[in-house]
Amino acid sequence: MSRTWNQYIVKQENKALVLNTIIEETPISRAKVAQVTGLNKGTVSSLVSELIDNHFVTESGPGASSGGRRPVMLLFNQTAGFTIALDLGVGYIDAALTDLTGSIITKKHMKLHERQFNKVFTYIVDVINNLIEAMPKSPYGLVGIGIGVPGVVNHNGEILLAPNLNWKNIHLEHALHDVFNVPVIVENEANAAAYGEMRFGFKTPPEHMLYLSIGMGIGMGMVLDKTLYTGLNGFAGEMGHITVVKDGINCRCGNTGCFERYASEQALLEQAIKRGLVSGNEEMSVDLLIEKAQANHQEVIQLFKEIGQYIAIGITTMVNLFNPEQILIGNQLSKLSPWIKEDINYYVFRHAIGFHSKRVTVDFTSPEHLSTIKGMASFAIEKFLLSIKEVE
Amino acid sequence: MSRTWNQYIVKQENKALVLNTIIEETPISRAKVAQVTGLNKGTVSSLVSELIDNHFVTESGPGASSGGRRPVMLLFNQTAGFTIALDLGVGYIDAALTDLTGSIITKKHMKLHERQFNKVFTYIVDVINNLIEAMPKSPYGLVGIGIGVPGVVNHNGEILLAPNLNWKNIHLEHALHDVFNVPVIVENEANAAAYGEMRFGFKTPPEHMLYLSIGMGIGMGMVLDKTLYTGLNGFAGEMGHITVVKDGINCRCGNTGCFERYASEQALLEQAIKRGLVSGNEEMSVDLLIEKAQANHQEVIQLFKEIGQYIAIGITTMVNLFNPEQILIGNQLSKLSPWIKEDINYYVFRHAIGFHSKRVTVDFTSPEHLSTIKGMASFAIEKFLLSIKEVE
DNA sequence: TCAGTTTGTCCACATGTTAGACAAAGTTAA
DNA sequence: TTAACTTTGTCTAACATGTGGACAAACTGA
Numbered sequence: 001m002s003r004t005w006n007q008y009i010v011k012q013e014n015k016a017l018v019l020n021t022i023i024e025e026t027p028i029s030r031a032k033v034a035q036v037t038g039l040n041k042g043t044v045s046s047l048v049s050e051l052i053d054n055h056f057v058t059e060s061g062p063g064a065s066s067g068g069r070r071p072v073m074l075l076f077n078q079t080a081g082f083t084i085a086l087d088l089g090v091g092y093i094d095a096a097l098t099d100l101t102g103s104i105i106t107k108k109h110m111k112l113h114e115r116q117f118n119k120v121f122t123y124i125v126d127v128i129n130n131l132i133e134a135m136p137k138s139p140y141g142l143v144g145i146g147i148g149v150p151g152v153v154n155h156n157g158e159i160l161l162a163p164n165l166n167w168k169n170i171h172l173e174h175a176l177h178d179v180f181n182v183p184v185i186v187e188n189e190a191n192a193a194a195y196g197e198m199r200f201g202f203k204t205p206p207e208h209m210l211y212l213s214i215g216m217g218i219g220m221g222m223v224l225d226k227t228l229y230t231g232l233n234g235f236a237g238e239m240g241h242i243t244v245v246k247d248g249i250n251c252r253c254g255n256t257g258c259f260e261r262y263a264s265e266q267a268l269l270e271q272a273i274k275r276g277l278v279s280g281n282e283e284m285s286v287d288l289l290i291e292k293a294q295a296n297h298q299e300v301i302q303l304f305k306e307i308g309q310y311i312a313i314g315i316t317t318m319v320n321l322f323n324p325e326q327i328l329i330g331n332q333l334s335k336l337s338p339w340i341k342e343d344i345n346y347y348v349f350r351h352a353i354g355f356h357s358k359r360v361t362v363d364f365t366s367p368e369h370l371s372t373i374k375g376m377a378s379f380a381i382e383k384f385l386l387s388i389k390e391v392e
Numbered sequence: 393m394s395r396t397w398n399q400y401i402v403k404q405e406n407k408a409l410v411l412n413t414i415i416e417e418t419p420i421s422r423a424k425v426a427q428v429t430g431l432n433k434g435t436v437s438s439l440v441s442e443l444i445d446n447h448f449v450t451e452s453g454p455g456a457s458s459g460g461r462r463p464v465m466l467l468f469n470q471t472a473g474f475t476i477a478l479d480l481g482v483g484y485i486d487a488a489l490t491d492l493t494g495s496i497i498t499k500k501h502m503k504l505h506e507r508q509f510n511k512v513f514t515y516i517v518d519v520i521n522n523l524i525e526a527m528p529k530s531p532y533g534l535v536g537i538g539i540g541v542p543g544v545v546n547h548n549g550e551i552l553l554a555p556n557l558n559w560k561n562i563h564l565e566h567a568l569h570d571v572f573n574v575p576v577i578v579e580n581e582a583n584a585a586a587y588g589e590m591r592f593g594f595k596t597p598p599e600h601m602l603y604l605s606i607g608m609g610i611g612m613g614m615v616l617d618k619t620l621y622t623g624l625n626g627f628a629g630e631m632g633h634i635t636v637v638k639d640g641i642n643c644r645c646g647n648t649g650c651f652e653r654y655a656s657e658q659a660l661l662e663q664a665i666k667r668g669l670v671s672g673n674e675e676m677s678v679d680l681l682i683e684k685a686q687a688n689h690q691e692v693i694q695l696f697k698e699i700g701q702y703i704a705i706g707i708t709t710m711v712n713l714f715n716p717e718q719i720l721i722g723n724q725l726s727k728l729s730p731w732i733k734e735d736i737n738y739y740v741f742r743h744a745i746g747f748h749s750k751r752v753t754v755d756f757t758s759p760e761h762l763s764t765i766k767g768m769a770s771f772a773i774e775k776f777l778l779s780i781k782e783v784e
Numbered sequence: 785t786c787a788g789t790t791t792g793t794c795c796a797c798a799t800g801t802t803a804g805a806c807a808a809a810g811t812t813a814a
Numbered sequence: 815t816t817a818a819c820t821t822t823g824t825c826t827a828a829c830a831t832g833t834g835g836a837c838a839a840a841c842t843g844a
Binding site: 007008010011014039040043046062065066067068070 | 829830831832833834839840841842843
């Protein structure tokens with residue numbers, strides 16, 4: 001039933017504690033580790049020597065003295081293994097080879113012109129194989145593959161529905177595991193981005209953070225107590241389909257007045273066409289509208305502000321429900337930031353129940369953060385480090 | 393910084409594991425505890441003997457043999473200590489003395505005609521003193537006081553705002569601690585009810601549960617991963633103030649189109665008056681309307697269904713956001729269940745994103761559950777059992 | 785040059801879990 | 815009635831691990 005506690009667990013936990021300390025404060029001396037963790041100096045010495053044997057830690061030259069013997073600095077051996085993390089978007093694959101700190105070694109970008117799963121899958125395999133070739137020799141090699149997808153993923157790594165790819169019931173985790181035979185993690189793109197931003201986007205990571213991915217649809221990744229929350233089956237965060245306008249516009253989900261019918265890229269483009277904001281021979285896109293806004297096209301700016309108003313309503317709702325520390329807006333519509341940021345902040349400040357608004361921060365991210373990739377890499381790394389503990 | 397792991401911690405954790413096993417499966421033999429927990433028989437024996445010394449466990453007579461020596465059955469000593477839990481409502485105090493399993497020993501109910509804090513506080517103190525007198529002698533005596541309040545409570549037990557009591561910035565935890573000198577826990581009433589229902593309302597407690605308290609206002613208690621989620625400052629769950637109708641009715645919170653302006657007791661009564669559903673000399677109340685509905689008053693039933701429709705919209709939003717296993721509707725409007733339950737289930741099933749609705753269950757609770765009291769008792773008990781671990 | 789400081793290792797010791805022996809107390813079947 | 819088997823609970827020796835403190839090595843600063 002429950003897990004019992006014995007001396008082996010104690011050792012594993014302490015070893016993990018030492019390793020985490022070294023990861024977070026690398027480079028660091030044994031003495032400092034002992035001081036920070038509260039463990040005995042002798043204990044730290046013995047655990048560190050095992051970590052060195054296992055290639056997780058290396059010794060570098062002596063550090064600066066602080067009035068006594070010079071310390072031997074310990075480094076986390078970030079290249080003891082590598083992960084491959086992918087961001088599968090609509091029309092593209094972004095992929096990266098990362099080390100065990102999540103730092104990106106090599107990047108690949110590929111445009112996709114087909115959406116059929118079988119085709120896309122071979123591209124995915126190709127990209128991964130490419131990155132494996134670029135991978136330096138290391139003690140542990142490839143320790144995991146993480147892939148973020150724009151759709152609903154259950155706890156078994158199965159994609160139940162990815163509307164913009166027109167995929168249904170695809171067991172991607174299985175399929176990739178069969179090919180590469182390493183742990184594979186499949187997660188919703190917004191969830192991964194949320195986790196990635198929490199881990200890498202702040203000096204001190206926020207405890208409770210919501211990441212709104214506002215693209216063609218709207219998804220939300222929730223990091224509560226520094227942990228990704230995904231609900232009973234993994235479907236939590238379907239923010240695009242909360243009702244903001246009773247008896248509002250029909251949504252393909254079968255409901256009416258859904259948030260994403262008012263505040264998404266899709267809503268933006270629909271309105272732009274309806275209002276004739278583009279001439280006949282232009283191809284409609286967010287970037288095109290942004291160009292016009294930059295050229296001070298008042299009607300476009302007005303449209304941006306209207307969409308921003310709806311986004312602000314959604315954010316206010318989230319603040320009232322979750323009392324979060326941080327909200328991040330990502331994906332395509334984060335580009336509207338210059339025209340809507342101030343309005344949103346003002347709206348939330350005025351309309352969220354008083355106390356919250358004093359602490360919550362609303363920011364915009366940019367695609368260059370590679371939040372999804374970094375999040376997926378984090379998942380893979382954490383799974384690897386946990387698996388180590390369980391085996392030894 | 394982090395907590396280190398040594399043999400003392402191991403012992404504490406194992407002791408807690410043994411105690412929890414005994415609590416959950418009382419009566420149980422030492423041998424069975426060893427089998428269930430995976431601990432060695434000898435370890436269990438030694439830990440149990442300490443638990444007996446500390447009065448947490450008692451031995452009862454021999455149990456039935458299963459083909460060998462008859463086991464000595466161990467019982468959780470539920471009366472080793474007691475808690476007092478209160479539900480402070482608008483116009484009443486409900487209070488109970490409970491044992492360490494949360495079972496109610498004695499109940500008190502008191503109507504309040506005043507709302508001024510000083511007055512109410514003396515009543516609270518009186519009720520607690522009454523219950524203390526009714527408390528049997530026990531090794532640990534009163535181990536904690538828990539009090540659920542209809543307002544916004546921060547992590548320090550301070551009531552920042554209780555609109556229906558007209559209280560602001562009241563440090564209730566401090567005040568009670570000063571009088572009784574035992575641990576005091578103050579929590580929002582919906583949060584407590586959520587926890588109480590999770591702990592005591594099901595055969596197997598749901599992992600992810602939302603409790604909607606629909607009274608004059610609407611609050612939500614969230615139990616995620618069997619833990620109460622309260623957000624950064626403790627203000628999470630302000631569901632009454634999420635926007636469901638863009639540019640809708642003004643709310644006292646400063647926002648417009650808030651959920652509680654359409655789906656609460658307040659909204660119900662307002663509409664009933666507006667539609668002239670009561671004669672001049674009747675005093676308006678939910679119970680009065682229910683009587684009329686029971687007498688088949690069609691307009692009242694129609695009004696109930698309209699309110700139910702809004703409740704369904706709110707629930708659908710919650711299902712889409714949280715992917716919960718269970719939703720419970722409590723407080724005054726749960727009484728409308730006979731007229732709205734089916735409609736709500738149907739609406740949620742039709743409008744929540746497909747996959748969720750297949751698993752989520754929406755139920756109504758009744759005040760007789762004493763959910764808030766039981767939740768507050770749980771908090772107090774858990775705090776007590778934790779404090780034991782830390783000291784020894 | 786020497787006293788003081790810091791780092792890291794080593795060893796005896798305390799603590800707690802485990803495995804297994806064992807006795808007590810019961811059941812079952814001939 | 816008896817003998818073989820089962821179950822329970824205690825006890826002991828063996829083992830693993832963390833702790834505290836001694837100690838040597840390496841360095842600083844006056």
